[in-house]
Amino acid sequence: MTLKTFMSRSPLSLKNVSKSFGGKAAVKDVSFTIRQGEVIGFLGPNGAGKTTTIRMALGLIPPDTGEVKLFGEKPGENAFGRIGFLPEERGLYKKQTARESIAHMARLNGIKKKEAFKLADELLDRYGLSEAKRKKNKDMSKGMAQKVQLLSAIAHDPEFYILDEPFSGLDPVNQRVLEGIVSEIAGRGKTIVFSTHVMEHAERLCDRIILMGAGEVVFDGTTEMALSKAPRRMVIASDDDRLMQTVSPFAEEVDARRDGGLNVILKETAQSQAVLERCVAEKIKLTQFEPKQPTLHEAFVALVGDDVRADMKSEMSEDLAREEA
């Protein structure tokens, strides 16, 4: 398969895309390609440029520079009906019922009237919203309304799903239900890109992570690769006073715990096994030795934390300079 054929088959590809608002760069030289069937976590702190990138990907706003291809073509008519998009900010027509909302969006995406209402009823039954079928959107709880909006976005069974912060504002029970919906869609081999702040969801659902910070892609790889970027931590404890001195050469950071143990963040080159071996060699009797599994949250903080801090600092300096001027 040639690169050109691959690009044309991929649901979405961005090449050196940049966008500024009011002279301020929101997205800088972003490039990535999404392959068919992938489930991608599109992560990043607030203001990292995720929503702007998604809007450019859908053709809602044009990039200043660079190229966006949706299903191998410039975003537009070609993609209508093939995408299920759930925007970050939510809303439904207040006076429509749940089934009317779902059917309306399905019809806009090319489904015939009768089939659209049938689909709406099926989806509402399947996801436990049977009682909301004829309920007006204004009378629904936030969780219910959010599920209805997600169903409106996916009712036409698109090839490619773009879900911007689908879990935000939901209670844990509804988050779990929504996660189930996303898993079920992914199980059918559909391509999904979703942005989230809740790393646990990304960890459980994604094959690949694209992490943005200050308008740039700071990481693009598998979840395992992302986890490897997280600092490795361990908890170690002993009644022996030499423990701190023995652990220090391996540690980036050591904090004393209330129970007398130590929280250790290992240096990049250090291994927890080596710490254990050194303690054994020094005949330090350990009461606790617990290497911690890295989390995506830690990887996220490690990858974008400095960028975010640097970005905030630079914004503050710019504001100060403006005020002084």
Next chain:
Amino acid sequence: MSVLPAVNLRRTFLIARRDYLGYIKTWGFWISFLMPFVGMGFSIGFATLDVELSPPRYETILDETGQHAEGILALHEQKQTRKVERFLDDGLGAQVMSEDQRTSVRETLEAEGSEAAKAKIEQVMPSLKGQLKSLDSKINFVAPPAESLAESQAYLKGESLLQADGKARALDGLLYITQTKDGPKAEYWSKNINASDLKNLAANYFESLAETSYLAQGGLTPDGLAEAQKGRLEVSSFDPTKVSDDTTSQAVTRADKVPYYVAGGLSIFLWLTVFSGAYMLLTSMLEEKLNKLLEMMLASTRFSEIIFGKLLGVAALTLTAMAPYLLLMGVAAVGIALKGDSEIAQALAQSFTPKLLIFFFIFLVLGYIFYGACFIALGALSQSMQDAQTMTTPIVIVLTLCVLVVPLGLNSPDSPLLRLASLFPLSAPFAVIIRLPSDPPLWELILSAVLLGLLSLGVVWAAGRVFRYGVLSGSGMSAVKGWFNRTVLRRT
């Protein structure tokens, strides 16, 4: 590349349908839809139940001079007689009663007075009973309840009651006439300080008294003056452009003015459609912007489809809201055609020429698109209802000024200002319609339509840009100001 924005008709229809049904489901729509029927129901109810909206006042004349009360009552009866005559000659009676019926009423009027004439009308044409209320006198004269003003005060205040028409009533007003050394003096007493019918009647009486006295100095009488005026020269209007076989039938008749009133009515209808439709578009756009639904829709529809869908949906809604008024107008037109003056009915039918209908349709569509797109753009730029209201004020002022071309067109259809207004796109839709009866050159009408069409296209394009910018950047006027500063003023 096509100049017209690309649209998918199915999606446009779906957006139009949703907007239409969204409004149809509101209480406000049904209240305004049923309003004319409710109003008509009330009118019929009042007429049937004989409800008095403005009941006659029971008033009296206390004339201490003994010289004027009779004259004032005679003047009152004279005015009532004139009312009946006008009803028979130019009013509803002239349109619906036969010549024989009118003659018999005139005879009764002359012999027995206005009250008897009204009874006669009701007798020969009972269906006119409700319409005769307009002929009723607003004053019911009663005999003075007391011999002095001081004694009458209790009746005026309602502390004492008098008997009139079988009921005990307060005295609503009293005209008190006394003689002073300088001549007669008249005072009008009433609890209702705004009441003026009897006061005006007395003023008219004393005016005619002064006139009679003045004429008498020269040996003349009011009747002699009236007789002399009967022989005055009548000036008739003629229209040289009126198609006729001889010049005498080129005289301007009431029927000749009908097309101007029809055009004025259509112009006002167009203005109402544009005005109410544009406001609905503004609120609909703002609601969806605040709802954040647009972004989701934009993943499966074009900007142009949303704009045209909204324009179409609200246009259908406006026409539905106008349907009761159109229906009632239709019923009235049929009524006039069947029972009314055949000359007027014929003129009414002839007013709706193909030219008028074609240009009315063209300018209704273009005017609606132009103003509708402007309001959509403003809705997209607004962040709240307050924003929307302040931003639309200038355009509402323009729209209101534009409707002033209607009276101008009725009084001076050949005015250069009207001609200019018909070429100026903002006022063109209203000005062109009102000019049509005076048969302006076709090239001017076409030029006006082309100019408005081009501007409408430009506004739709600009509304699309503003829409994209306003909705998706989530910003309002500040974003436009920022763009203006950067792009036009080159300020960073």
